[in-house]
Every structure is written in structure tokens, then in C-alpha cells.
Amino acid sequence: MVRGSFQRLKNxxxxxxxxxxxxxIWQVTAVYIVQNKFFLPxxxxxxxxxxxxxxxxxxxxxxxxxxxxxxxxxxxxxSLMHFSIGLAAALAIxxxxxxxxxxxxxxxxxxxxxxxxxxxxxxxAWIPFAIIWIGLNPFGAGFVIFIGALFPIIINTFTGFKSVxxxxxxxxxxxxCNTDRELMRxxxxxxxxxxxxxxxxxxxGVGWMCLVAAEMFGVSRNGLGFKIWHNYYLHHxxxxxxxxxxxxxxxxxxxxxxxxxxEDKFFKWRTGVVM
Amino acid sequence: xxxxxxxxxxxxxxxxxxxxxxxxxxxxxxxxxKEFVCFIxxxxxxxxxxxRIVSGLDYPDEGExxxxxxxxxxxxxxxxxxxxxxxLFPWKTVIDNVIFGPQMRGVxxxxxxxxxxxxxxxxxxxxxxxxxxxxxxxxxxxxxxxxRALANEPQVLLMDEPFGALDAxxxxxxxxxxxxxxxxxxxxxxxxxxxxxxxVFLADRIVIMTARPGKIKEVIRVDIQRLRDRTSTExxxxxxxxxxxxxxxxxxxx
Numbered sequence: 335m336v337r338g339s340f341q342r343l344k345n346x347x348x349x350x351x352x353x354x355x356x357x358x359i360w361q362v363t364a365v366y367i368v369q370n371k372f373f374l375p376x377x378x379x380x381x382x383x384x385x386x387x388x389x390x391x392x393x394x395x396x397x398x399x400x401x402x403x404x405x406x407x408x409x410x411x412x413s414l415m416h417f418s419i420g421l422a423a424a425l426a427i428x429x430x431x432x433x434x435x436x437x438x439x440x441x442x443x444x445x446x447x448x449x450x451x452x453x454x455x456x457x458x459a460w461i462p463f464a465i466i467w468i469g470l471n472p473f474g475a476g477f478v479i480f481i482g483a484l485f486p487i488i489i490n491t492f493t494g495f496k497s498v499x500x501x502x503x504x505x506x507x508x509x510x511c512n513t514d515r516e517l518m519r520x521x522x523x524x525x526x527x528x529x530x531x532x533x534x535x536x537x538x539g540v541g542w543m544c545l546v547a548a549e550m551f552g553v554s555r556n557g558l559g560f561k562i563w564h565n566y567y568l569h570h571x572x573x574x575x576x577x578x579x580x581x582x583x584x585x586x587x588x589x590x591x592x593x594x595x596x597e598d599k600f601f602k603w604r605t606g607v608v609m
Numbered sequence: 610x611x612x613x614x615x616x617x618x619x620x621x622x623x624x625x626x627x628x629x630x631x632x633x634x635x636x637x638x639x640x641x642x643k644e645f646v647c648f649i650x651x652x653x654x655x656x657x658x659x660x661r662i663v664s665g666l667d668y669p670d671e672g673e674x675x676x677x678x679x680x681x682x683x684x685x686x687x688x689x690x691x692x693x694x695x696x697l698f699p700w701k702t703v704i705d706n707v708i709f710g711p712q713m714r715g716v717x718x719x720x721x722x723x724x725x726x727x728x729x730x731x732x733x734x735x736x737x738x739x740x741x742x743x744x745x746x747x748x749x750x751x752x753x754x755x756x757r758a759l760a761n762e763p764q765v766l767l768m769d770e771p772f773g774a775l776d777a778x779x780x781x782x783x784x785x786x787x788x789x790x791x792x793x794x795x796x797x798x799x800x801x802x803x804x805x806x807x808x809v810f811l812a813d814r815i816v817i818m819t820a821r822p823g824k825i826k827e828v829i830r831v832d833i834q835r836l837r838d839r840t841s842t843e844x845x846x847x848x849x850x851x852x853x854x855x856x857x858x859x860x861x862x863x
Contacts, residue, residue, distance in 0.1 A: 505697075516713070
């Protein structure tokens with residue numbers, strides 16, 4: 335057991351050394367060169383701030399209860415809630431639209447010009463309307479994430495459906511699979527799944543970025559992004575960094591989870607690396 | 610029963626309202642039940658188009674095709690098809706590929722799997738039932754494709770250069786297996802090929818087609834006892850005859 339973990343450390347020694355050196359350089363720069371906690375908090379400042387955020391209690395309203403949880407966890411839950419609302423809406427609308435566009439030429443012609451016009455608008459430009467239409471609530475923040483996540487999902491689903499090899503469709507037809515509905519369900523969706531999954535992965539990345547901005551620009555009074563802005567006003571730059579790092583680690587974690595889930599679940603049939 | 614009647618079939622390919630190619634020009638042919646017919650001709654002579662019309666994937670501009678006196682309007686389970694390209698669904702295992710047709714007809718999965726085992730045995734791949742297509746060689750993929758087509762119990766099996774992408778040895782052994790299957794299953798086979806050797810080895814009748822526009826140039830009945838010896842004199846004579854006819858057509862193109 336001990337030997338096993340020692341072996342693993344040894345195998346990853348270069349990566350470990352890289353991270354440790356970066357931390358040491360950061361600490362030395364902050365303490366001896368910059369010498370200004372506001373301008374650049376040191377690693378230990380950030381570690382202290384982190385401990386405070388997990389030891390102080392906050393309140394997260396869940397159903398009709400008010401759960402007492404560490405502040406950092408409360409913020410994380412809020413952010414994940416905003417993220418899930420936005421992503422769920424983007425999946426619910428983006429996948430069917432992309433599928434229909436890819437399968438029916440007429441639907442493509444209807445939607446394509448609209449999408450091409452709306453798509454280049456940065457998701458953050460929607461923030462004022464998100465506030466006016468929906469308000470300062472989780473759904474307002476979710477809306478901005480929805481806009482960010484929608485287009486990668488539509489476009490990848492569309493591309494996946496467009497590039498279903500003709501031979502599979504014809505083989506299915508000859509075997510008695512003849513209606514559009516059945517062909518989409520039994521041939522196009524499985525064939526397009528890798529492309530759809532890649533789109534979801536991009537969408538999650540974009541959505542995560544939008545999340546911070548949405549919360550920072552005041553669409554919500556909670557969440558990791560909101561706390562970055564809040565602590566900036568208080569000149570607590572060590573706390574700002576804690577929240578920045580948590581955002582980074584959470585983003586990484588979500589991406590990894592999605593990837594391993596997809597690879598186990600869907601892509602046994604694919605050769606080599608999927609995404 | 611698997612009688613195929615092709616009556617006056619023409620097919621033109623139109624682009625921008627202009628007829629670009631006349632692929633088939635008034636083709637008529639009657640194929641008996643349980644007959645093995647090979648179609649051969651220069652590339653672009655419309656033999657694949659003719660097969661696609663019989664399958665229902667393509668349609669004739671003029672003329673009609675009947676299978677057992679029933680006019681073909683679209684793809685249907687009376688005709689199975691094996692394509693030249695690998696057409697197995699890569700996201701399904703071998704067995705799930707084979708039961709695709711029966712499941713579309715509403716057969717219960719359990720019964721379909723039981724039936725499918727038999728077809729996998731027929732093509733000698735029962736131990737690969739849970740493999741994915743990317744784990745199989747080219748020859749194995751085409752064997753599964755044959756099993757998948759047969760699982761729908763078609764009266765007519767349409768084969769569009771099914772062994773075209775395989776190496777010579779695999780090709781020869783698959784030709785043997787196909788004759789076995791054909792005799793066991795008692796079905797009609799329409800087989801498109803580029804290879805004179807293949808046609809001479811397999812067919813009851815060889816249909817030689819002209820260069821574009823595709824017409825039937827000559828139909829040769831092959832009265833050589835099966836299994837045919839690929840190097841015997843009568844096979845060689847027949848091969849020469851077919852090659853000569855094909856050479857005439859090839860000249861027209863160049």
C-alpha cells in the first residue's frame with residue numbers, strides 16, 4: 335500500500351515537481367519581492383483564506399429547509415445550480431434543434447440564418463436582458479449560461495447528423511427501418527453521438543466561463559463568481575484567489591467526470607481516443 | 610419464392626434540370642426463383658443502379674420491377690442487400706447488428722437472438738457474437754453483413770460487389786461459403802461484380818452489360834457443374850468469352 339503510493343509518486347515525479355516549484359516561486363515572489371498582500375497574496379495567505387471559507391457557516395435554502403453549510407460549499411452549490419439550469423435548457427433545446435436541422439434540409443434553411451446572426455453575439459451581452467426578462471434569480475444567471483452553451487450543442491449535433499454515413503441509412507432502410515423517426519432514433523443518433531458529446535463538452539466549458547461572468551455582473555447575489563466580485567470590493571484579494579482556484583478545479587473535475595462517463599458508457603465501439 | 614422480373618427499366622440522372630447521364634436504358638430481364646445471376650460490365654454501366662432499383666433504394670424513371678409479381682415501391686424485407694462498403698453499424702455488436710432486421714419487424718429480442726445465432730453459425734462467426742465491427746477483419750465484416758441480410762429471411766439477396774474490397778484469398782473462400790449458403794437457404798441471388806473470375810465461378814447466368822447507357826449486351830448461361838474448378842478448360846473458355854465481350858465495351862469508353 336505504502337509502496338504502491340510511493341511508486342505512483344515516483345512515476346509522476348516530473349508533474350509533482352512542476353506544481354511544487356510553481357508554488358514555491360509564487361510564495362517567494364509574494365513574500366520577498368512584491369511584499370504587498372493586496373497586489374499579490376501569497377500561497378499561505380490563500381491557504382488561510384481557504385480554511386476560513388470552509389470553516390465559516392453559510393445558509394443554502396434547499397426545498398423549505400435552510401441548510402447550514404460551509405460558505406464555500408454554499409457558493410459552489412449556487413454556482414452548480416446556475417450551471418445546471420443553463421446547461422439543461424441548452425441541451426433540451428439545442429439537441430432537438432440540431433437534430434432536425436441536420437436531418438431535414440428545410441429546417442436547416444429556416445434556422446441557419448437566424449443562428450448565424452445570433453451566434454456571434456457574446457453571451458455576456460445578454461446580461462441586461464437576462465436581468466430585465468428573468469430577474470436577479472438563479473434562472474437569470476442560468477439564462478446567460480444557456481446562451482453560451484446553446485450554440486456549441488446545436489452546431490455539433492447538426493454536424494453529427496449531417497455527416498451520418500449514407501451507407502448506414504441505406505443499410506437500415508433495406509433492413510426495414512423506413513420512417514424518419516425510426517431512422518433518426520436507430521441510426522442517426524447513435525452515429526452522431528460522438529459529435530454530440532464533443533459539443534456538450536465544449537458547451538460545458540463555455541457555460542462554465544459564462545457562469546462566472548453572469549454572477550460577477552450581478553445577475554445573482556450568490557455563487558463563486560459573485561464572491562470574486564464581492565471580495566474584490568472588500569479588497570480581500572486572497573479570497574478572490576481562493577474562488578478563482580476553486581472555479582478552475584471544479585471546471586477540471588466536471589470535464590474529467592463527463593469524459594470518463596462518456597467513454598465508459600457510449601464509446602466502446604470506437605477505436606482509439608474519442609475526444 | 611424469389612422470382613424477379615425487370616421490365617423496361619430506364620434510369621436517368623438529372624442535375625439542374627438537365628439529363629446528365631442515362632444510366633440504364635430499357636433493361637428487361639426475368640430471373641427465376643433460386644437462380645444465381647451475376648451482373649458484369651464496365652464501370653459506370655449502371656449495374657449497381659439496377660441492383661439499387663431492385664432493392665427499392667433507387668427508383669426507375671420508366672419501367673417496373675416485380676418480385677413474385679409484386680411491384681416494388683421501396684425497400685422491403687423480401688429483398689436483402691449486402692453492400693460493397695462495410696455497412697455494419699459500428700455502435701452495435703455483431704449479434705445486435707444481425708437482429709436489427711428482425712427487431713424492426715417486431716420480433717422479440719430473445720427470439721431474434723436465438724435465430725441470429727443460427728445465421729452466425731452459418732457464416733462461421735458464432736464466437737464473435739459480442740465483438741464490435743472494428744474488431745473484425747474485412748472478410749468477417751462481410752460475413753456478418755451476409756448473416757444480417759439473411760436474418761430478415763429475404764427471398765432475394767442483392768449483393769453489390771460484396772467481396773470487392775477483400776484480398777484474393779479471402780475472396781475465394783467467401784465465394785465458396787456463399788455457394789454453400791445459397792444452396793442451404795434456397796434463395797435467389799443477384800450479384801454485381803467486376804471480376805470475371807468471380808462471375809464464372811458463381812453464376813447460373815452471367816449478364817454482361819454495355820458501357821453507358823447501360824443495356825444488356827448478352828446473357829450467358831453457365832452449364833458447368835459446381836463446384837467449378839477455376840483452372841479447368843471449360844471455365845477458361847467461358848472466361849475468355851466474357852473477357853472478349855467486356856473488352857469490346859471497354860473500347861467504347863476509351
